[in-house]
Amino acid sequence: xxxxxxxxxxxxxxxxxSKEHIDILFGKDYELTNFKDLSQPGQYxxxxxxxxxxxxxxxxxxxxxxxARKSTQIEISxxxxxxxxxxxxxxxxxxxxxxxxxxxxxxxxEVEIADGIIAAARHIHMHTSDAEKFEVKDKDLVKVKVxxxxxxxxxxxxxxxxxxxxxxxxVDIDEGNAANIKSGEQVELxx
Amino acid sequence: xxxxxxxxxxxxxxxxxSKEHIDILFGKDYELTNFKDLSQPGQYxxxxxxxxxxxxxxxxxxxxxxxARKSTQIEISxxxxxxxxxxxxxxxxxxxxxxxxxxxxxxxxEVEIADGIIAAARHIHMHTSDAEKFEVKDKDLVKVKVxxxxxxxxxxxxxxxxxxxxxxxxVDIDEGNAANIKSGEQVELxx
Numbered sequence: 001x002x003x004x005x006x007x008x009x010x011x012x013x014x015x016x017x018s019k020e021h022i023d024i025l026f027g028k029d030y031e032l033t034n035f036k037d038l039s040q041p042g043q044y045x046x047x048x049x050x051x052x053x054x055x056x057x058x059x060x061x062x063x064x065x066x067x068a069r070k071s072t073q074i075e076i077s078x079x080x081x082x083x084x085x086x087x088x089x090x091x092x093x094x095x096x097x098x099x100x101x102x103x104x105x106x107x108x109x110e111v112e113i114a115d116g117i118i119a120a121a122r123h124i125h126m127h128t129s130d131a132e133k134f135e136v137k138d139k140d141l142v143k144v145k146v147x148x149x150x151x152x153x154x155x156x157x158x159x160x161x162x163x164x165x166x167x168x169x170x171v172d173i174d175e176g177n178a179a180n181i182k183s184g185e186q187v188e189l190x191x
Numbered sequence: 192x193x194x195x196x197x198x199x200x201x202x203x204x205x206x207x208x209s210k211e212h213i214d215i216l217f218g219k220d221y222e223l224t225n226f227k228d229l230s231q232p233g234q235y236x237x238x239x240x241x242x243x244x245x246x247x248x249x250x251x252x253x254x255x256x257x258x259a260r261k262s263t264q265i266e267i268s269x270x271x272x273x274x275x276x277x278x279x280x281x282x283x284x285x286x287x288x289x290x291x292x293x294x295x296x297x298x299x300x301e302v303e304i305a306d307g308i309i310a311a312a313r314h315i316h317m318h319t320s321d322a323e324k325f326e327v328k329d330k331d332l333v334k335v336k337v338x339x340x341x342x343x344x345x346x347x348x349x350x351x352x353x354x355x356x357x358x359x360x361x362v363d364i365d366e367g368n369a370a371n372i373k374s375g376e377q378v379e380l381x382x
Contacts, residue, residue: 078368079270090340090371119371121340149281149312150366153344171369175341177269178362178369180281180310 004134004189006124006144008169009039010176013062013076015050015104016069021113025050025106032066039168040125042067052076053103056085071096072104072113075120077174088119092158120172123158124189125165134189137161144169145188150180153190195325195380197315197335199360200230201367204253204267206241206295207260212304216241216297223257230359231316233258243267244294247276262287263295263304266311268365275308282309283349311363314349315380316356325380328352335360336379341371344381 022030032046049061052074059080073096081088086100101114124142126134136142138161144154157169169187171179181187213221223237240252243265250271264287272279277291292305315333322328329352335345348360360378362370372378 078371079364149347151346153346155342155344156340173270174365174368177365180269 005186006167006169006189008171008176008181008183008185008187010181010183011075011120011170011172013059013074013080013173014045014065015052015062015074016072017064018070018072019068021072021104021111022068024109024111025104027108030108032064032068034066035063038065039166041164041166048106051105052084053105054084054086054100057083059083072116074102074104074113074117075172076117077172078119079174081117081119084117086117088117090121091118092121092123093118120170121156121158122154122169122171122175123160124167124169126159126161126167127165128161128163130167131159131161136189136191143190145190146179146181147188148180150178152179154179196377197358197360197380199362199367199372199374199376199378201372201374202266202311202361202363204250204265204271204364205236205256206243206253206265207256207263209261209263210259212263212295212302213259215300215302216295218299221299223255223259225257226254229256230357232355232357239297242296243275244296245275245277245291248274250274263307265293265295265304265308266363267308268363269310270365272308272310277308279308279310281312283312283314284309311361312347312349313345313360313362313366314351315358315360317350317352317358318356319352319354321358322350322352327380327382334381336381337370337372338379339371341369343370345370 034044035047036045046064046066048064052059096116099115100117136159140159144157225235226238227236235257237255237257239255243250287307290306291308327350331350335348
């Protein structure tokens with residue numbers, strides 16, 4: 001059987017903002033501006049950055065991704081959590097219940113969120129056709145093998161299938177460094 | 192069979208210094224002073240700290256471990272390498288050939304090293320009796336399983352057996368965060 005190879009993408013700290021919070025941080029009816037398209041269709045890194053203020057410290061200039069989402073969500077690494085003084089739970093995107101909050105400071109205002117800070121659980125975006133080829137389905141948990149001196153097998157990797165997705169595995173910077181991989185390198189799905 | 196459990200220790204950035212470099216950085220015949228014993232018998236975190244200066248930036252206050260070693264070796268994470276502007280190769284302790292160098296600044300002097308910066312390859316210290324129990328030998332490469340939402344299997348984990356060692360697996364901060372484990376937690380050796 002052919003190997004099931006997937007390009008990896010390392011996610012640095014970033015955030016998604018609700019329309020309501022964009023209004024507060026950047027001004028009424030402000031529209032995020034596209035800095036760079038991301039690999040997932042329709043998603044982009046915006047030019048906009050904000051500061052995140054936690055009980056112990058501040059992360060300055062954290063990039064906002066667009067477009068606006070239903071809820072604000074901040075995705076940081078465990079290492080970033082030490083700087084802020086919060087302990088981000090490892091969660092799938094959208095699952096921010098009982099996660100830590102913080103203050104977000106933008107150029108036009110600031111907002112206090114009660115929750116929303118997570119360390120994103122690693123996951124694979126797949127187009128429907130990729131899922132068919134790989135014989136997996138949405139919400140499956142699979143394993144992914146990385147080769148090399150820091151070779152390892154990531155377990156509990158969430159598969160997310162959508163006709164709008166492009167094939168890519170997302171890990172955070174801690175995970176990328178631990179496996180000594182860079183964005184664009186290939187990893188192998190194993191079942 | 193019983194599970195083969197091993198306590199884990201997360202190593203933050205640190206360095207080992209040669210006697211010659213201690214003399215330059217802290218003064219002739221200076222002796223490192225014990226801040227805290229480490230889990231490996233005879234090894235200690237010293238009270239002494241130095242700055243590491245790379246082409247792009249500086250890591251301030253990096254702790255020196257004692258006692259003095261034959262060669263100076265600096266163990267940092269891949270993330271630390273971005274701050275310094277160097278790319279530490281993933282290496283076993285002592286293998287610093289062709290690794291990046293830097294300037295080390297101490298209270299009494301400074302020294303330029305041509306090589307010595309590595310990202311330590313994960314490894315397990317074992318007393319001879321542990322190795323017998325686990326049925327492994329010095330320099331074996333084994334796998335280690337970590338449970339949980341960020342569960343993973345570390346491959347290529349070097350076993351180091353010595354009657355002077357205490358049982359402990361060493362990973363760096365990136366690896367600890369990637370697996371969401373803390374020092375003192377148990378991981379499982381699998382073969």
